[in-house]
Amino acid sequence: MALSITEIVNDNTSGSFSLTMNTLKVFSDYLDQEKATETTIETVFEEIHTASKNLIKHQSNMVLLRKSCNTFIAYFKRAQKSEKLKAELFVLLQDKIKQIIDEYKKNIEIISLSGSKIIANFNKILTFSNSTVVKHIFEKADYQKRKFDVFCIKSDPPGEGTKLAEILCKQGIKTTVVADSQAGVVMDDMNLVVVGADRLYETGFVNKSGTLALCLLARHFNIPVYLAVETTKILKESERSIKEIERDPKEVYNSDGNISVINSYYEKIPLSLIHKVISEQGVFETPEFSSWYLGD
16 A cells, blocks of 8 residues: 555644654554555555655755654665564564654653743743744643743744644643734743744754744844754755745735745744754753854
8 A cells, every 4th residue: 555645745834843753653654554464575665765755855944854764764775684574674663763753752852841941930932833842842841830921923824823822722821822923012022932943054044934033023122032953953054955945825825827926934044043052962052052063
């Protein structure tokens, strides 16, 4: 049976961590499904390899997705040479997927613990898009009995900030949705801004379009911006260029063809706009993080 990734490809509201976890689960489920069939190892490999390439092409700036797929494919290639029986090989492959997932989850747990320490009682915090690591920071601070308010920029299109707001609200965290155009209305009342990233490169990071404007606005109001990100998302431009990704123009405006529409999902944000970086390696002043992890 063919491996379907349609649901993941059509998911425009989840962050890179969630998409990566969902992808690995789809791979594991596919292996489970094909374990007792007559499908050859070679066919299973080609299905997963093709799916990986398509996902990386569709989400070329999501480094976590790229690295997890490439890591698993490389392992699959080596495992094929072991001459193990199909059932044994599938167990090894599923164990590898679990290992990758556990490693990423461990990183998120470390970041959420460090990130929760920047949140004080009665803070008002602004965030953008739907970052899993940022969500975990808020959840950890709430678990520690902090009282704070989260303001989620809607993040149009497609408005995935509302998805984050709904999740936080269900967990009892006081949450407000803010229209993209009204970030300036609330910014002066904020204590801090926390954002995630899909990729780190030499002088900046890549995230959902609108992050740059938010960081510049925070700088104007002298509000510190914290970047919560795994170092596994480092991929320098010298290694691979950053791609502009256009999505369905109808999300912005249903043009009759005479009016051009731009719907670019990602943009580059300079690290100079970031106050501190929260990673699984610790909390760093931005110049220190750049020197240690993004330098030559």
